[in-house]
Amino acid sequence: MSARILIIEDEALVAMELKFALLDLGYQVVGLAADAPTALDLVRESEVDLALVDIHLSDGPTGIELGRELGQERGITVLFMTANPGMVRDGVAGAVxxxxxxxxxxxxxxxxxxxxQRRKGEPTLYAPPELQVFN
Structure with a gap:
């Protein structure tokens, strides 16, 4: 079964582009959320393996705390996608x-x-060069 991915992004065009890219790769997109409350509703309704989380959402800069909650409290693998990577430079507990x-x-x-791969506990030799990995 393909991984179930939640896209948390407030820019509709970016969210749709991500959705189509992930669908083309064979992943299941369980939903799109533009704010933290909608994301949490989708998590309650669906099984989610991976959440792609922007930092600045339509309800403000709530993505960091949302990512922490999803990763630490709900066991979802979190990957931030943001134009402001410096905001999470020191890492966020529960996020890759x-x-x-x-x-x-x-x-x-x-x-x-x-x-x-990290979610499954599989060995990962190299992170993609574009990805800033948290320890």
């Missing part, structure tokens, strides 16, 4: 890392595969 935006389909594919 941050992929700076803008990015391309190959970087997304590589980062998602890396995060899912």
């Amino acid at each position: 890392g941050v992929l700076p935006k803008p990015t391309d389909d190959y970087a997304i594919q590589s980062a998602v595969e890396y995060a899912l």
Whole structure:
């Protein structure tokens, strides 16, 4: 079964581009959320393996705390995608890392595969160069 991915992104065009890229790669997109409350509702309704989380959402800069909650409290693998990677430079508990935006389909594919390998406990030799991995 393919991984179930939640996209948490307030820019509709970016969210749709991510959705189509992930669907083309064979992943299941369980939903799109533009703010933290919607994301939490989707998590309660669906099983989620990986959440792609922007930092600045439509309800403010809530992505960091949301990512921490999803990763630490709900056991979801979290990968931040943001134009502001410096905001999470020191890492966020429960998150794999941050992929700076803008990015391309190959970087997304590589980062998602890396995060899912770590979720499964599989050995990961190299992180994609675009991905800033948290310790």
